[in-house]
Amino acid sequence: MPIDLNKYKNILFDLGNVILNIDYTLTVKSFQELELSNFENLFSQAQQQQLFDVYEKGEISSAQFRSALKTFCKKNTTDHAIDKAWNSMLLDLPAERLDLLGRLKQTHRTFLLSNTNEIHIIAFHEYLEKNFKTSDLSAYFEKMYLSYQIGMRKPDIEIFEFIIKENNLNPMETLFIDDSIQHVESAKKLGIEAYWLNVKKETILDLF
Numbered sequence: 001m002p003i004d005l006n007k008y009k010n011i012l013f014d015l016g017n018v019i020l021n022i023d024y025t026l027t028v029k030s031f032q033e034l035e036l037s038n039f040e041n042l043f044s045q046a047q048q049q050q051l052f053d054v055y056e057k058g059e060i061s062s063a064q065f066r067s068a069l070k071t072f073c074k075k076n077t078t079d080h081a082i083d084k085a086w087n088s089m090l091l092d093l094p095a096e097r098l099d100l101l102g103r104l105k106q107t108h109r110t111f112l113l114s115n116t117n118e119i120h121i122i123a124f125h126e127y128l129e130k131n132f133k134t135s136d137l138s139a140y141f142e143k144m145y146l147s148y149q150i151g152m153r154k155p156d157i158e159i160f161e162f163i164i165k166e167n168n169l170n171p172m173e174t175l176f177i178d179d180s181i182q183h184v185e186s187a188k189k190l191g192i193e194a195y196w197l198n199v200k201k202e203t204i205l206d207l208f
Contacts, residue, residue, distance in 0.1 A: 003175065003207045008193065010169050011104060014154075014178040015114035017199045019101070019137075020124065021091035030085035035074035055117050058148035062118045087123040096205055098132065101140040104208065112137060112144040113163065113176075115153045121146065143167065154178070155186035164190065177204065 016022045031039035055065045066082045073082070104110055128134050138144060145163060147153035152162060164171060171191035178184050179197045187194040197204065 003195070005104075005108070005208065008108065008173055008175040010109045010111070010167075010174040012111045012113050012163065012174060012176040012187075012192075013101075013141075013204075014176075014180075014183070014197075015112060015116065017179040018177055018197055018204055019097055019112075020093045022089045023091055024089050027085060027087075027089040030088040031069075031073070034077050034081060034085055036069070036072045039072070053153065056115050056147045056153050057151050058118075059151070065117070065119070083119055083123075086119055090120060090123055090127070093127070093131070094203075094205075095132070097203070098140065100205060100208060101137075105140055105142070109167070109169075110141050111163065111167070112141045112146075113154070113159070114145070115147045117148045121148075154180070154183040157186050157189060160187050160190050160192060164192075177207070 013019060028039050051060075051065070051068050054060050055062075060068075066079050069082055069086075070077050101110065125136055128136060136144075145159070147159070150159070150162070152159040154160075160176075163169070164174070172193065174192050176184070176187045176192050176194040177197055178187075178194070179199050181196050184194040184196045195207070197207075
């Protein structure tokens, strides 16, 4: 269902599965090949173990993250193998979505809010450079908030409070789009107009 843009002055976008297509099951399968048979229990979209939470908050380094995962994998697993498995969830970014973001930035204050980490962002930026000749998405947003850089992550309400305060946003004039229902519900607690994107049925192209 199309969204009435006239109701909002600000739009806050998630990255994974809203802008960039991702598939968590591919990473599960990749780590299973490294003999980490219970990775699906260690990590899921809805509930993550502490290792992934602290990495996404930037509280541990990429080297520490890899080292921790290696304890669960087969002997002699390399850093490259860890990165490849971890990044296998990252798929493609349709050019039409970038076109949409470009148009929306002309009429609204747009922001990016992503739970992410250094390994994923390095791979994503390499993808952008290869496919779109750009180093990042900064041209499409007024400001980007990446969890590992700011030390906060969704669905913790503090991250939404931080963005609202830093940018002097009126929550009732702010639309937040995310594919994780727990993130949407958290934003709603502050009065933000939050929309759950059901990626099985729609993309952001269907909303605007």
